[in-house]
Amino acid sequence: MFFGPLAILTRLSTLGAAKLHVHDRSFVPDQILRVTAQNITQGCLSRYSVLVNGTFPGPELRFQEGQTRWIRVYNDMSDKNLTMHWHGLSMAAYPFSDGTPQASQASINPFPWPIPPAHYFDYELHFESDQAGTYFYHSHVGFQGVSCSGPLIIEERTRPPYDYDGERTVYLSDFFNETDTEISEGLAANPFVWSGETNAVLINGMGVSNTLAQSDISSCPLATIAVQPGKKYRFRFIGATALSFVSLAFEGHNLSVIEADGGYTKSVNTSFMQVGPGQRYSALLTTKTCDELQGQRRFWIQTETRERPTLYRGYALLVYSDECDIQVPTTPPLTLPNTTLGWLDYELRPLAPNDFPSLNEVTRRVTITVQMIVNGTITWTENGLPWLWTFPSKPYLVNLYEHDESGIPNYTSAVANGGMDDRTRAFPAKVGEVLEIVIQNTGATSGGLDVHSFHAHGAHVYDVGAGNGTYDAYANEERLRGTHPVKRDTTVLYRYETKTNPGADGGWRAWRLRITEPGVWMIHCHTLQHMIMGMQTVWVFGDTADILKLPKPQVEGYLNYGGGECSLIELSVGCQCLRQVHMAT
Ligand SMILES: *[C@@H]1O[C@H](CO)[C@@H](O)[C@H](O)[C@H]1NC(C)=O
Ligand SMILES: *[C@@H]1O[C@H](CO)[C@@H](O)[C@H](O)[C@H]1NC(C)=O
Ligand SMILES: *[C@@H]1O[C@H](CO)[C@@H](O)[C@H](O)[C@H]1NC(C)=O
Ligand SMILES: *[C@@H]1O[C@H](CO)[C@@H](O)[C@H](O)[C@H]1NC(C)=O
Ligand SMILES: *[C@@H]1O[C@H](CO)[C@@H](O)[C@H](O)[C@H]1NC(C)=O
Ligand SMILES: *[C@@H]1O[C@H](CO)[C@@H](O)[C@H](O)[C@H]1NC(C)=O
Ligand SMILES: *[C@@H]1O[C@H](CO)[C@@H](O)[C@H](O)[C@H]1NC(C)=O
Numbered sequence: 001m002f003f004g005p006l007a008i009l010t011r012l013s014t015l016g017a018a019k020l021h022v023h024d025r026s027f028v029p030d031q032i033l034r035v036t037a038q039n040i041t042q043g044c045l046s047r048y049s050v051l052v053n054g055t056f057p058g059p060e061l062r063f064q065e066g067q068t069r070w071i072r073v074y075n076d077m078s079d080k081n082l083t084m085h086w087h088g089l090s091m092a093a094y095p096f097s098d099g100t101p102q103a104s105q106a107s108i109n110p111f112p113w114p115i116p117p118a119h120y121f122d123y124e125l126h127f128e129s130d131q132a133g134t135y136f137y138h139s140h141v142g143f144q145g146v147s148c149s150g151p152l153i154i155e156e157r158t159r160p161p162y163d164y165d166g167e168r169t170v171y172l173s174d175f176f177n178e179t180d181t182e183i184s185e186g187l188a189a190n191p192f193v194w195s196g197e198t199n200a201v202l203i204n205g206m207g208v209s210n211t212l213a214q215s216d217i218s219s220c221p222l223a224t225i226a227v228q229p230g231k232k233y234r235f236r237f238i239g240a241t242a243l244s245f246v247s248l249a250f251e252g253h254n255l256s257v258i259e260a261d262g263g264y265t266k267s268v269n270t271s272f273m274q275v276g277p278g279q280r281y282s283a284l285l286t287t288k289t290c291d292e293l294q295g296q297r298r299f300w301i302q303t304e305t306r307e308r309p310t311l312y313r314g315y316a317l318l319v320y321s322d323e324c325d326i327q328v329p330t331t332p333p334l335t336l337p338n339t340t341l342g343w344l345d346y347e348l349r350p351l352a353p354n355d356f357p358s359l360n361e362v363t364r365r366v367t368i369t370v371q372m373i374v375n376g377t378i379t380w381t382e383n384g385l386p387w388l389w390t391f392p393s394k395p396y397l398v399n400l401y402e403h404d405e406s407g408i409p410n411y412t413s414a415v416a417n418g419g420m421d422d423r424t425r426a427f428p429a430k431v432g433e434v435l436e437i438v439i440q441n442t443g444a445t446s447g448g449l450d451v452h453s454f455h456a457h458g459a460h461v462y463d464v465g466a467g468n469g470t471y472d473a474y475a476n477e478e479r480l481r482g483t484h485p486v487k488r489d490t491t492v493l494y495r496y497e498t499k500t501n502p503g504a505d506g507g508w509r510a511w512r513l514r515i516t517e518p519g520v521w522m523i524h525c526h527t528l529q530h531m532i533m534g535m536q537t538v539w540v541f542g543d544t545a546d547i548l549k550l551p552k553p554q555v556e557g558y559l560n561y562g563g564g565e566c567s568l569i570e571l572s573v574g575c576q577c578l579r580q581v582h583m584a585t
């Protein structure tokens with residue numbers, strides 16, 4: 001609901017040149033605060049409190065010196081008046097906006113201020129060029145200020161006179177277990193009724209009421225202020241207490257005061273702070289380095305009230321980030337096993353049925369015998385031949401498309417040769433076959449054995465296990481009884497000893513594979529060095545007709561070295577020429 005001035009007369013000091021601000025529905029303020037009365041947990045108890053934007057402390061407002069800003073404050077309460085006071089700011093430019101009922105807000109006719117229930121007021125604030133510092137805002141009506149308040153920070157336009165890495169706020173306030181109304185009525189009553197002493201000094205809204213039983217206190221959260229090691233922080237202390245005059249200190253840390261009530265000071269070292277209601281200070285705190293912390297991450301912040309018949313003592317925590325903990329431990333905290341041969345083999349089960357082919361479904365077994373040849377150079381061979389970067393001169397798939405028989409593996413001769421066609425060095429298979437592929441580790445010509453992580457392209461394989469020595473299909477089938485192999489694309493060919501006789505079988509890995517999709521795929525060790533040294537095989541699934549299922553025009557771009565020539569226009573409408581690097585422009 002709109003209330004208040006349609007026009008606010010400003011700059012009383014220069015009445016002659018008074019400016020008129022029209023605040024109709026279209027006016028957009030720079031900040032909005034909404035004030036409600038509601039139950040909130042404070043001091044670890046529920047209290048019916050007046051709050052800004054539903055929180056305590058209210059949201060931090062941050063402006064820059066030299067700015068002029070409008071803040072719209074809504075009174076969303078049904079039965080309470082409200083004003084907002086900008087504590088510490090010089091309001092010379094806009095005295096109507098000082099937020100004091102009866103003083104600035106109630107005396108200017110025809111506006112019946114303070115802000116009545118369900119109305120708002122637009123405060124115009126000007127931050128003088130020497131006002132950078134720490135402030136707060138609070139209601140100036142009754143006892144509302146005990147909870148209707150929040151930090152207000154004015155930043156400098158350029159750099160602050162002190163260097164620091166970050167800011168932290170220590171917002172001090174009182175918690176009284178009686179409501180604002182009970183307290184203010186009692187204080188105005190005859191006979192007089194005292195509010196009682198503070199039930200808690202809250203730090204950033206958190207703390208523990210002194211009426212709680214020791215057994216209930218353990219569940220009360222305390223404020224934590226997070227810092228990083230080896231940094232300098234500007235701590236802004238805001239004395240938003242109603243009654244308490246607070247002494248406070250940080251365990252293990254000293255402070256250098258640099259600001260008092262919105263004015264910078266020369267720095268003064270101190271081991272504690274003393275903050276009265278309404279006072280603000282800034283002090284620099286240098287955090288400890290990882291070395292200095294020696295593993296300690298939490299330090300107490302302790303508050304005590306002074307000058308009252310009772311002493312309230314409260315706590316918060318300065319908590320260091322755990323980055324110091326991630327230094328390399330000097331002794332390993334864990335004992336990891338040596339290579340566990342066959343880790344998870346025969347143990348993993350598929351979550352859903354996976355059509356695993358049994359041994360009698362296998363139509364053909366292909367064994368890839370791998371061996372390292374040391375003859376001046378070092379080469380990894382499969383069935384006696386290494387994979388070569390230079391062979392064949394044209395990719396298998398291209399040969400297939402071009403019906404270039406010289407580059408297409410001969411299935412008959414491959415089957416007769418244990419699976420590999422010597423001429424093309426490829427392993428052909430027909431769609432519908434169920435292959436069992438055994439990768440057999442053998443001793444190098446120098447006698448060594450190595451570990452390989454074998455990877456299959458194109459389709460996932462059923463992993464049927466691994467073992468020492470030579471693969472024995474029937475023994476392994478026994479071992480598979482009661483298990484259910486999963487589909488994998490990379491499994492390990494172990495070594496069961498580090499040395500054996502040259503060419504002697506030194507462990508195997510076996511897969512099964514239903515040939516369903518035609519294509520040209522690789523099966524290779526995924527150790528990059530081994531790949532480069534020759535440990536790769538090429539498999540051609542399906543015959544030429546199967547593979548040419550894809551109509552040629554769609555693959556055109558793949559058939560020439562460097563890709564086909566696409567125009568930009570074709571590319572944008574989905575041309576298949578994916579090798580855009582060589583695109584004609
Ligand atoms: C307070 O709440 C109002 C309404 O939710 C929101 O528009 C405004 O930005 C909030 N103010 C601050 C300073 O966060
Ligand atoms: C606040 O809490 C009091 C006591 O538990 C309860 O009587 C009251 O209805 C609550 N008020 C609101 C607005 O929730
Ligand atoms: C609000 O303030 C007006 C003007 O001072 C006063 O007449 C009225 O009684 C107050 N209302 C409440 C709920 O305090
Ligand atoms: C409020 O605090 C006073 C002490 O300040 C205590 O005597 C009283 O029992 C408390 N009331 C409640 C409801 O906790
Ligand atoms: C803090 O200052 C006091 C007084 O100068 C000094 O005794 C103490 O060692 C200092 N503490 C730290 C943590 O620097
Ligand atoms: C204040 O403390 C800082 C850091 O502990 C120190 O470097 C500086 O010399 C002290 N200044 C005075 C005036 O004691
Ligand atoms: C791993 O093997 C080494 C060398 O054989 C042995 O000294 C070590 O105790 C083994 N570690 C574990 C955890 O078994």
Ligand SMILES: *[C@@H]1O[C@H](CO)[C@@H](O)[C@H](O)[C@H]1NC(C)=O
Pocket residue numbers: 373375376377379381384385386
């Ligand atoms: C070494 O062995 C590899 C693999 O068998 C072979 O390709 C190569 O020609 C051999 N080199 C020499 C110098 O014998």
Ligand SMILES: *[C@@H]1O[C@H](CO)[C@@H](O)[C@H](O)[C@H]1NC(C)=O
Pocket residue numbers: 405410411412413
């Ligand atoms: C494939 O190899 C077999 C046996 O070596 C041979 O008889 C046949 O002619 C070859 N086919 C082609 C197309 O080269």
Ligand SMILES: *[C@@H]1O[C@H](CO)[C@@H](O)[C@H](O)[C@H]1NC(C)=O
Pocket residue numbers: 468469496497
């Ligand atoms: C693997 O088999 C060889 C030859 O029988 C044997 O010497 C070796 O101890 C076996 N290794 C393991 C780990 O079983």
